[in-house]
Amino acid sequence: MKIVITYIAFLISIASFAQPQESITPEKMKQDIVLLKSVLYNLHPGLYKYNTREDIEMYFSDLAAIASKEMPLTDFYLKVSQLVNKVKCGHTFPNPLNLDDDTKKILFQIALFLCISK
Secondary structure, three states: OHHHHHHHHHHHHHHHHHOOOOEEOHHHHHHHHHHHHHHHHHHOOOOOOOOOHHHHHHHHHHHHHHOOOOEEHHHHHHHHHHHHHOOOOOOOOOOHHHOOHHHHHHHHHHHHHHHHHO
């Protein structure tokens, strides 16, 4: 049964990746980066527990540097996830369940692919 479910999930992921990927503009990425930075700086109680302020600034600078050209939404989501992971807080993560339905569908494609490839 597990093999059948894995096979079906694999077929769904192949069909999903055959669709054109949604992209995100540099302007939208910059807006998202500003929002994320504001939220982390103003609301996260342990932002500097494992990182210095300079470390966090460098992480955001690196993210802003790659946000200078359009990219697939899934790639940007992974980059944001990697940045948030550097905070090293198990309670802080980008939650796809809080997103609109269209974005959930796009991000589900990559999550399914990552689960299958492990």
